[in-house]
Amino acid sequence: MAVLTEAQTEFFEAKIARDEKIEPRDPMPEGYRVHLIRQISQHAHSEVIGMQPEGNWVTRAPSLRAKLILLAKIQDECGHGLYLYSAAETLGISRDEMLAQLHAGKAKYSSIFNYPTLTWADIGAIGWLVDGAAIVNQVSLQRTSYGPYSRAMVRICKEESFHQRQGYEIMAQLMAGTRKQRAMAQDAMNRWWAPALMMFGPPDNDSPRSHDAFNWKIKRESNDTLRQRFIDKTVQQAEVIGLTIPDPDMKFNEATKHYDIGPLNWKEFYEVIKGNGPCNRQRMDHHIQVHEDGAWVREAAQKAMLNGHKPA
Amino acid sequence: MESPLLQYLFRLGDDSLILGHRLSEWCSRAPMLEEDLALTNMALDHIGRAKMLLEYAASFEALGHSADDLAFGRDERHYYNLLMAEVPNGDFAVTMVRMFLFASFDVLRLEELGASHDEVLAGIAQKGVKESRYHRRHAADWIWRLGKGTDESHRRVQRALDALWPYTAEMFDMDDTERVLIEEGIGCDLHTLREIWKKDVSEVILNAGLTLPEDGYMHRGGRNGVHTEALGHIISEMNYGYNMMLA
Numbered sequence: 001m002a003v004l005t006e007a008q009t010e011f012f013e014a015k016i017a018r019d020e021k022i023e024p025r026d027p028m029p030e031g032y033r034v035h036l037i038r039q040i041s042q043h044a045h046s047e048v049i050g051m052q053p054e055g056n057w058v059t060r061a062p063s064l065r066a067k068l069i070l071l072a073k074i075q076d077e078c079g080h081g082l083y084l085y086s087a088a089e090t091l092g093i094s095r096d097e098m099l100a101q102l103h104a105g106k107a108k109y110s111s112i113f114n115y116p117t118l119t120w121a122d123i124g125a126i127g128w129l130v131d132g133a134a135i136v137n138q139v140s141l142q143r144t145s146y147g148p149y150s151r152a153m154v155r156i157c158k159e160e161s162f163h164q165r166q167g168y169e170i171m172a173q174l175m176a177g178t179r180k181q182r183a184m185a186q187d188a189m190n191r192w193w194a195p196a197l198m199m200f201g202p203p204d205n206d207s208p209r210s211h212d213a214f215n216w217k218i219k220r221e222s223n224d225t226l227r228q229r230f231i232d233k234t235v236q237q238a239e240v241i242g243l244t245i246p247d248p249d250m251k252f253n254e255a256t257k258h259y260d261i262g263p264l265n266w267k268e269f270y271e272v273i274k275g276n277g278p279c280n281r282q283r284m285d286h287h288i289q290v291h292e293d294g295a296w297v298r299e300a301a302q303k304a305m306l307n308g309h310k311p312a
Numbered sequence: 313m314e315s316p317l318l319q320y321l322f323r324l325g326d327d328s329l330i331l332g333h334r335l336s337e338w339c340s341r342a343p344m345l346e347e348d349l350a351l352t353n354m355a356l357d358h359i360g361r362a363k364m365l366l367e368y369a370a371s372f373e374a375l376g377h378s379a380d381d382l383a384f385g386r387d388e389r390h391y392y393n394l395l396m397a398e399v400p401n402g403d404f405a406v407t408m409v410r411m412f413l414f415a416s417f418d419v420l421r422l423e424e425l426g427a428s429h430d431e432v433l434a435g436i437a438q439k440g441v442k443e444s445r446y447h448r449r450h451a452a453d454w455i456w457r458l459g460k461g462t463d464e465s466h467r468r469v470q471r472a473l474d475a476l477w478p479y480t481a482e483m484f485d486m487d488d489t490e491r492v493l494i495e496e497g498i499g500c501d502l503h504t505l506r507e508i509w510k511k512d513v514s515e516v517i518l519n520a521g522l523t524l525p526e527d528g529y530m531h532r533g534g535r536n537g538v539h540t541e542a543l544g545h546i547i548s549e550m551n552y553g554y555n556m557m558l559a
Contacts, residue, residue, distance in 0.1 A: 297343035
């Protein structure tokens, strides 16, 4: 890609300064384009890989209503994936290329999905905590500087808030149930709380790519700011239904009016990112296997289209 | 002994429940994201329809069971779906051929039931027929694509058609339960639908360059609760969450 002329650079920077959206045909620095491709494709991959831990419970959901809601939710995630792949495609990369990067391990997805969904309560915890954390991040991204990404976020946020309510409802129902059900909910809370907090990424003083992302207004708020917003709202929700936050060091700070938390296990976070989480290999093997199993269908569709006949 | 209407609602409801279950198994496993969306959509339609039918059944079932009790609280011999619905998904061709054969039948059945004297059943059928028309069209498009696609896709879709054809006659079987309901203007006469169905599916199959299988020996039993080995595995999985919450 050609280096921008002075006039093009000025145009781009002026738009950013005025808080206007950058559109696909606008001139943009190569670094901006590459940063966005990495971020949007990672976001798309996360939606798609996230279908696996949730899909794990579709066939075993405890009621018809729960099954329908879970299916609809996973269908939304699938739609978000499609939508985000399309947004990334406006930057000059194809879905096939993005999938190849994922399969080669060059593109990442949210490391939260490398944890297993062991019980039905984990489906509640994912909806409530994982989607809850994602919403905080995505609401902030509605103001991101790249137009297609920003618009995708507006649409996605509407559906995510329904997902979070779905998860919270599962947790609330279990907490209102038998002793065994309450224990199941608390166990899921204990396992998902810290990984959900780490979804916002490393602490601000250890976040390597943030500088450019802030200058380009791709990122509007810091990891720690977003994490704190999530903590403050979630602690209260947990209290309402009687769940305990699994952090003995957590306390309300009268001076800041925020909840302070104990240390997070960032060593584990980096291990999971490196591929050593409980489900990394399983998630990737599943995705590659499905992609390979479906190759003959995609080829047939392509060939039939080229043959030029019209469906009956 | 169950009333004819209750038995009928189980048959219709179980067709959708079990087929919906099979479709939901595709979640995160489709050949492309667009198809993952479509398969999930069809699963949602069928499980949603099962919910409505079983809620209606629960509303006058004598023992005060809920729709969930009826969906997840029965044993192998008390599900009454067509055998075709429970056949394992196989490859994408098997799933699409099943969808095509079943939805082509379902559209005809639901069009009839839309005029049922039972208003609740008629309402469910009127909603369902719109969904099933879409399912049929989607599946028919794939039959054509796979038939006209590559040698491999042609071979796979023909093999799927041959494997599933022996499950088609059961769709049109009727017993006393159904005859009583036809007399009351509630059920629909399946015998009259068979020729229409066959003409309809033959057209799509031949158009796709495929061979229409012979009407040989046909598998039956679902309407009497006599199933394939696959059903036991479906319900041991499908009923797990429900049973866990009772514990």
